[in-house]
Amino acid sequence: MTAADEPGFSTLSIHAGARPDPTTGARVTPIYQTTAFVFDDVDHAAALFGLQAFGNIYTRITNPTTAALEERVAALEGAPAALAVASGHAAQMVVFHTLMQPGDEFVASTKLYGGSINQFNHAFKNFGWNVRWADPDDLGAVRGAITDKTKAIFVESIANPGGVVTDIAGFAAIAKQAKVPLIVDNTLASPYLIRPVEHGADIVVHSATKYLCGHGNSMGGIIVDGGVFEWLGDPRYPMLSAPRPEYGGMTLAETFGNFGFAMACRALSLRDLGPAISPFNAFLILTGIETLSLRMQRHCDNALAVARHLAAHPAVGWVSYAGLRESRYYELAQRYAPKGAGGVLTFGVNGGYEAGVALVARLRLFSHVANIGDVRSLVIHPASTTHRQLAEAQKIAAGAGPEVVRLSIGLEDVADLLADLDQALA
Ligand SMILES: Cc1ncc(COP(=O)(O)O)c(C=O)c1O
Numbered sequence: 001m002t003a004a005d006e007p008g009f010s011t012l013s014i015h016a017g018a019r020p021d022p023t024t025g026a027r028v029t030p031i032y033q034t035t036a037f038v039f040d041d042v043d044h045a046a047a048l049f050g051l052q053a054f055g056n057i058y059t060r061i062t063n064p065t066t067a068a069l070e071e072r073v074a075a076l077e078g079a080p081a082a083l084a085v086a087s088g089h090a091a092q093m094v095v096f097h098t099l100m101q102p103g104d105e106f107v108a109s110t111k112l113y114g115g116s117i118n119q120f121n122h123a124f125k126n127f128g129w130n131v132r133w134a135d136p137d138d139l140g141a142v143r144g145a146i147t148d149k150t151k152a153i154f155v156e157s158i159a160n161p162g163g164v165v166t167d168i169a170g171f172a173a174i175a176k177q178a179k180v181p182l183i184v185d186n187t188l189a190s191p192y193l194i195r196p197v198e199h200g201a202d203i204v205v206h207s208a209t210k211y212l213c214g215h216g217n218s219m220g221g222i223i224v225d226g227g228v229f230e231w232l233g234d235p236r237y238p239m240l241s242a243p244r245p246e247y248g249g250m251t252l253a254e255t256f257g258n259f260g261f262a263m264a265c266r267a268l269s270l271r272d273l274g275p276a277i278s279p280f281n282a283f284l285i286l287t288g289i290e291t292l293s294l295r296m297q298r299h300c301d302n303a304l305a306v307a308r309h310l311a312a313h314p315a316v317g318w319v320s321y322a323g324l325r326e327s328r329y330y331e332l333a334q335r336y337a338p339k340g341a342g343g344v345l346t347f348g349v350n351g352g353y354e355a356g357v358a359l360v361a362r363l364r365l366f367s368h369v370a371n372i373g374d375v376r377s378l379v380i381h382p383a384s385t386t387h388r389q390l391a392e393a394q395k396i397a398a399g400a401g402p403e404v405v406r407l408s409i410g411l412e413d414v415a416d417l418l419a420d421l422d423q424a425l426a
Helices: 009-015 042-049 064-077 088-099 114-126 139-144 168-178 252-273 279-289 292-311 330-336 352-362 392-397 414-425
Strands: 081-085 105-109 130-134 150-156 182-185 203-207 221-225 316-320 344-349 378-380 404-408
Touching: 009 064, 009 292, 064 081, 064 221, 064 279, 081 088, 081 252, 088 114, 088 150, 088 182, 088 203, 088 221, 088 252, 114 130, 130 139, 139 168, 150 168, 168 182, 221 252, 292 316, 292 344, 292 414, 344 352, 352 378, 352 404, 352 414
Parallel strands: 105 130, 105 150, 150 182, 182 203
Antiparallel strands: 081 221, 203 221, 316 344, 344 404, 378 404
């Protein structure tokens, strides 16, 4: 506990959002595996449907297990409210659906998870939402990408596939000047390493599939409402600032104040698009978060040891990890993530494509999968898998050249990880 009135991060990871079940006394939040909830009476039902009372109607919109997860992540991010959905991609879709109209634009960092680049370039275009890409290391270029159609700016705090740390406060200043919300994907950092709202982010999204869950066993996504952006009176965001006929003319930003954005995501976008998280997955992610601080610190410590080892290895050309002093992102990592630069790193193996695939084939302890943020150490060779459809130049621009190998460092004994890498590189 840092102060009598403010529990510490680990305490919140275990207790925020959870209390003994009022009916049974169950100490762990139960899995409310039900689709619907019985109303007290007809007036109660009408009040719930009109957003005049809080409570449960149907698990597509709210569920008590999911609510505990939402409250916990909001507490960890230092924000008033959060909303859990089916996956990280669903979180992004729900956020943009709440902000954008057809023909609108948003500015996104070029250094993003490849799946997000696809989502923005293809699926979002079908909705008429147009992305303008900008290099996150060139804030002038970011400013230059903003037009009068821009509705949001999107970055990752620590970018997948690793090694890149974003100047969140620099982006927040640009967003504030343009009067648009800054959305930060905090998946790779988790709130243990970085709390983007403290640096000026308006909305935070997570693939909870990764470090929040931590055990590679559930898909989930989270949207965090920072609670500060002034939606009210801004006609560019009609989902928040215009009266809603289906809710008796209510204006969501006015009625719900500093959690208006989370309410609009839930009561309009999640309601109509439908990517609800299953209560079982919410339970597993809630359980995973209980050990978040212990796990993240070990991920970071192991990753730094692996990065240092690889950087000194004769079979390795380069290592990209912001925890290394020689990284161009070292200073930003010290400023934004002083406890560690996360668990994901990339490196270039001497010998190019053939050496890259051979290394993956020879590793024994590392699992060859397209995932990150698991207790198990994971490996992938992007050029032969996730990025294989791209042209050679596009692969290199995306940080997925022929020699690149991505590691997601798990919680095993680090000596065993180094030994496995050494035998595979020999
Ligand atoms: C940084 C980042 N954001 C978003 C996503 C998408 O999340 P999900 O796979 O849960 O849809 C991923 C998945 O790898 C990711 O790494």
